[in-house]
Amino acid sequence: MKILKFLPLVALVFITGCSSVQVASDYDNKTDFNNYKTYAFFKEGIDKTEISDLDKKRILHAIDAELSSKGMVKSSNPDILINIFTKAQQRVDITQNSYYSPWGYGWGWNPYWGSHYNTVSTSVEGNLYIDILDARKKELVWQGVGTGYLTKNREKKEARINEFVAKILKEFPPKK
Helix, strand or coil, X not given: CHHHHHHHHHHHHHHHHHHCCEEEEEECCCCCHHHCCEEEECXXXXXXXXXXXXXXXXXXXXXXXXXXXXCCEECCCCCEEXXXXXXXXXXXXXXEEEEEECCCCCCCCCCCEEEEEEEEEEXXXXXXXXXXXXXXCCEEEEEEEEEEECCCCHHHHHHHHHHHHHHHXXXXXXXX
């Protein structure tokens, strides 16, 4: 009976563990990020991103919100250019399940017996890259990537994209 009390907690940990976004970033050590106050989107690069226009809009709105919260301003003469690109791959997980019973046959000899079956599940794992380029030098100065599971559920998609962008841009600008 005690195990039933902990089952919801275990399920919550499992669900939140599967939904997390893994983040990594890299940057040019010689760059002074304090000089960057304005930004614009790198249209040529974003146009090449192979996702729906609706998802592009969601990502760009999320980036706008995050950069605005950091005090940056969108400008036609920016200090930095923002580019995005994505990758997605289908992940296949195979889990072997076994059932064993202590009931055997014969006197004094009770080997364990049971059945085996495999469970196959698929999911789409995606990567969102956010590149920040120095607008004057036209070179990459910072890159962040978020990796996590995607959803096709329209209601959950915007929240998932916001989560990806927020976690990636949490590491921008880098703390030296």
